[in-house]
Amino acid sequence: MTAQTTARPNLDRGVIGNASLAALIDDRAGLDWMCAPRMDGDPVFCGLLGAGDGEGDGAWRFLLDRQTASRQRYLRNTAILETILTDADGNEARILDFAPRFRRSGRLFRGSSIVRIVEPVAGTPRLTVSIRPRSDYGLNLPEQTRGTNHIRYILGPQVMRLTTDAPVEYVLSETPFLLERPQAFVLGPDEGLTDHPMSIARTFLHETQHYWLDWVRSLALPADFQDVVIRAAITLKLCSNEETGAVLAALTTSIPEYGASGRTWDYRFCWLRDSYFTVQALNSLNATRTMENYLTYVSNVAAGSQSGYMQPLFGLGLERMVDEHIVPGLPGYRGLGPVRRGNAAWTQVQNDGYGSVILAAIQCFFDERLPDMGDEALFRRLERLGAEAESCWDQPDAGLWEFRTRNEIHTHSALMCWAACDRLARIARRLGLAPEEKRWSASAGRIADAILARGWNEERGCFVAAFGGAEVDASLLLMAQTGFIAADDPRFLATVAACEADLRFGNHLYRYRREDDFGAPETAFTACTFWLIDALVRTGRQDEARAIFDDILARRNHLGLLSEGVHVDSGELWGNFPQTYSMVGLINAAMALSRRWEEVL
Template sequence: MNQKDALHASNLELWPIGNCQVSGLIDRYGALVWGCVPRVDGDPVFCALLNGDSREAGVWRFELEGQVSESQAYERNTATLVTRLEAADGSAAEIRDFCPRFELSGRMYRPVAFARIVRPVAGTPRIRVVLRPMTDYGVKIAETTSGTNHIRYLIGTQAMRLSTDAPIGYIHEARFFRLETDHHFFLGPDEPFFGNLRSELRRMDQLTTKYWKLWVRGLHIPLEWQEEVIRCAIALKLCQHEETGAIVAALTTSIPEAANSERNWDYRYCWIRDSYYTVQALNRLGALDVLEKYLGYLRNIVDGARGGQIQPLYSVMGEGELDETTAAHLAGYRGMGPVRRGNAAYKQVQYDCYGQIVLPTAQAFFDRRLLRMADDHDFAALEEVGDSAWAMHDQPDAGLWEFRTRKEVHTYSAVMCWAACDRLANVAGAIGKPDRKQFWTERAEVIRAKIEEEAWVENGEDGGHYGASFQSDYLDASLLQMVELRFLAPDNPRFQSTFAAIEKTLRRGEHMLRYAAEDDFGAPETAFNVCTFWLIEALHLVGRDDEARVLFGAMLSHRTKSGLLSEDLDYDSGELWGNFPQTYSLVGVINCAGLLSKPWSTVR
């Protein structure tokens, strides 16, 4: 593939950068092809990833004249990316990408800004800068004005300013020029850049590097697969909007789950379910900063609901209205539209969310490491969530897979409602409320009995299994979570026979479907990556560790070069599909590594 063709080829070989305020995705050639401002769910000023075959707009790239090869790597234990471009004559340039993040004046400095440093590393490289942000979801290229050392890009009603020591005229005209010294680029707020740009960006680079290395240093990681776990942990951290504590499901919108499937969804929002799994995984690594911020977000969600229905998702600012529209001016990933903005799933009822609020919040009553432990007021608010779980445990909902055209009483939702009541009983016991402990224990027992009666499907030939819902006997992979949620023990005969039925029905070689039945868009065409990790966990729990390790290795082999995974995978070709990076999938890597790794005691 020549350079021109390569620049037009969309794929998920992407490298996230960010600072928990803004984020960007860099492609394998060092081009910023996805990035939204002023936050993750904002206007994608860099939208080339979803602009079909066109890479001439919505992009920021450095082109090396005569380029023949490229290589990339993160600086160890950081979110700073280094891309090396090499030309046929032996010349080479290096691009250093990061979003500043460090403590300044007692606060975390995390501006709406992208920092890039380009330097010559061999020969006499000639480069050109192509910087063409767009506005209003690809409607037009941003208009510009410029000064001596900056360019202003008008984006909607706001503006961003590029401060640089590179020749402004060359950038305006996208003209090749000889790179004889380091050049520094800071695309951020429309305000003068104070201080010496060169020294300030290098200082920001050093402080940002130090921040990430110290954050990673505080993680409790398994002995095996350390680099894999660290990279997933950093990516999960980048999916948190630190201002509010919300955690988005992915950094992108509308990467289809399968080719031309129209299963194109906007995942730049905070799903209560996805966030629960994210904080659970990071908590196992000791990343309490993410948990504490997220618990603050949940408290605001619960306060806003005032005892009413909890939505399955919210914006990172806690907004509930997320009307779904399409961006007509963006062709989509590989031209496979539509590109969606917003997500109609906010209108759905998904009763598993009650358990996913109670479970992470319950830790705040027990964990003395937290800066703010939960109190009686928090328990009272949490009991209102439990009341909703009790009221809705046997009512139809859209389920965790968000069916748009049908409702059933989904077993996973009922189990999550049971978990809400069960954990409230545990909390009540811990804070000296024996009457409330008894109250929630009795409710949990009633829900358990209902699940055992309504969800169990008798099958004399195979021993029976739990159904995905009370109304049907079809299977879905979420039933494997009954052990993780402590509803069943791994040696429970009902779990054993359910696992056997799921493996027989949903397993596709080394991968797992979430369900095989047709849904609103027909039969699923790809495996759901987190479900494959649930399969690996189940294999471990039933004592099939050797097989679990083989499957885990296979899943790791499908990661991008950045060490990450999207939501879905073509189980025939191995190609990744779906939004990227997908928090669910990264959680799977972390959880399975922790389960399968040899203990640290083996090397001490």
């Protein structure tokens, strides 16, 4: 193996996808994470989590003889990734990676395929193609069969086909060959192509580039930080499953929160909480289609609950049971396991979800641009969730931090139950339903009174994380954003100060500092840092907020992406990647800190 395959893993990776399939590609064009046939399925490329035993490293790589350098970028305003590899003699090869997404015959085509085009751009590089998929979470190598211009990989119950105009024998044997002309590689379902591979690849490339340029053109961007917002918005789009409407929290599983902490979780599921933040951010950019799809998903989830109870997360296909298991076939990112599939948080009680769903839905009742606005039928479905919020707001739960060994009455959970009732009252008023408006306003008032009394710690002089407690957590910074309390209220100002005193380290914010099931957290949670930025902007501390934002921008990887957290001392990215929470934060902070267009033009 070359140094390329043995280098220390990091999160210098790009994402390609089409809202049906997604893959991660490292800064040397190594595709080492892709789940199929769904984004929460078996990773057919799993090298990111250490699938290397001398027989197959779970990755798809293009290697130049005596390779010395690489550079990488996205084609402007697209999800098309370009990597240029250079060898010791100055020969260069360019790899274009993308998943096809475009409109055809009035319909959106998002085939479950990856397209890779490799072409010489300087001299005549000598290329090795190494494609080593696996199945059953790294345990099994595939059976292979070959045709004239394709290779079939039998990966457990699924079969994938690589169609190429490169020499199939060289690909199978990983024999170096001179790259004298462009070569196309199309990997997808076991179906033949209707045309020559390069013709298909070029057509898909042109149409996909046109789609993304057109999509970006429709965004309502701020005057400043436009490149930041565009990349974050595209990435959020790639973390959604358009077929069902689900929004993934991240595309990976088990990248540790930090080192050998044991904090390795599977984030390839749809959390009601995370999805709300994603929908809210995209709505602010005029990209409302994700909200419309998500509401279809949530409507199906609600229809499957007879009581109205909503668990905190679901599978992409509405699965309710996503049991957590440790995977034996993968050692983990940098060997730092365990690797998990599934997430036991689905069994937890997290009472903030009702507010999250209703907050995600409210715009569809007020936005006249939408072809299908919210109506009374949708309102009645949401009322079932509101009834749950009415009954559980003062009950102990695991909270948004998903504590596994303790339950408390969390202030944030109560706050989101208040938000559920408050927004239902607003929707009822919009629909002219006076009795319902009165009911939900009264419920919101009762919950608000209790939060003000029981969520406040008189001795500390601030709101606290749990009723009757004394500690703060970062979720308290959302109290003004949700509209519960004015940003200039002395009680909110005191709470911001307490969060900074207890949780802020430099320009980064921890979720909490209290020890949990795995000890004290060692990395700052990037989403919380963005919540601090929001609170500072709202309280008039614009310059401080901008300084923190500049610091976070410097922590992004070379393509502008963020993971879940940042290690405060080293500045290194840790946690699942890309994290929708973090990409949402980039959008919200950019919108809050940008100058108005009138100041620019």
